[in-house]
Amino acid sequence: MAFSHRLHEKLLPIWRKNHAHPFVQGIGDGTLDKEKFRFFMIQDYLYLIDYAKLFALGAMKAKDVETMGKFAELLDSTLNEEMSLHREYGMKFGITAKEFEQAKPSPTTLAYSHYMLHVGQNGTLAHLVAAVLPCMWSYWEIGKELSEIPGAKEHEFYGEWIQMYSSEEFGQLAEWCIELLDKLAENTTEAEKTYLEEIFLNTTRFEYMFWDMAYNQEMWPTDE
Numbered sequence: 281m282a283f284s285h286r287l288h289e290k291l292l293p294i295w296r297k298n299h300a301h302p303f304v305q306g307i308g309d310g311t312l313d314k315e316k317f318r319f320f321m322i323q324d325y326l327y328l329i330d331y332a333k334l335f336a337l338g339a340m341k342a343k344d345v346e347t348m349g350k351f352a353e354l355l356d357s358t359l360n361e362e363m364s365l366h367r368e369y370g371m372k373f374g375i376t377a378k379e380f381e382q383a384k385p386s387p388t389t390l391a392y393s394h395y396m397l398h399v400g401q402n403g404t405l406a407h408l409v410a411a412v413l414p415c416m417w418s419y420w421e422i423g424k425e426l427s428e429i430p431g432a433k434e435h436e437f438y439g440e441w442i443q444m445y446s447s448e449e450f451g452q453l454a455e456w457c458i459e460l461l462d463k464l465a466e467n468t469t470e471a472e473k474t475y476l477e478e479i480f481l482n483t484t485r486f487e488y489m490f491w492d493m494a495y496n497q498e499m500w501p502t503d504e
């Protein structure tokens with residue numbers, strides 16, 4: 281059985297929670313409070329800055345030029361395509377470049393991105409890929425599911441978000457990442473597979489926490 285099939289069985293209960301989450305449901309039916317989405321866009325922008333660095337680390341750790349090239353492509357599409365969606369939504373909301381730059385990460389954003397950076401910096405390429413895959417895989421899944429809701433892709437506000445994440449291009453990136461992890465996990469020990477699974481499930485859990493954090497506009501409980 282491909283390693284990704286084993287992961288798929290484990291991630292399903294968490295994905296079900298993602299799909300049922302009021303933030304995700306609200307993007308799908310267009311009823312999500314815009315203030316919550318605004319909060320999400322700013323936190324996601326901060327998240328993507330660190331996430332892009334993982335692709336740079338992936339290029340560093342890759343063993344062949346083809347894999348390096350793919351990480352370079354991912355780095356480019358995150359900084360110049362995905363983040364331009366955020367900048368465009370920013371314009372709609374009146375989020376200035378300065379507000380993006382000066383924003384502070386929420387505890388969940390900080391924990392999630394720093395956990396990935398820790399794994400990416402200290403682990404092998406397989407560890408890094410296990411950490412970044414849930415992000416791509418789960419957004420593509422959510423994008424596809426929401427794009428099937430009649431009218432959702434055309435929604436005046438959330439339509440573009442759904443179009444981006446359900447796109448063929450994002451699907452291919454996720455598939456490439458799944459195949460790479462399957463290849464890297466081949467011929468590894470059971471202990472190593474268990475460790476890869478643990479990393480993968482941790483970032484899968486963080487994906488759920490990110491929706492919840494955005495829905496509740498959660499910052500430090502100690503701040504006013």
Ligand SMILES: Cc1ncc(C[n+]2csc(CCO)c2C)c(N)n1
Nearest residue numbers: 324327331357358362415416419490
């Ligand atoms: C919390 C969070 N998780 C996943 C994504 C989605 N995403 C981030 S990078 C990438 C691949 C190439 O840009 C994808 C699909 C997000 N934006 N924010």
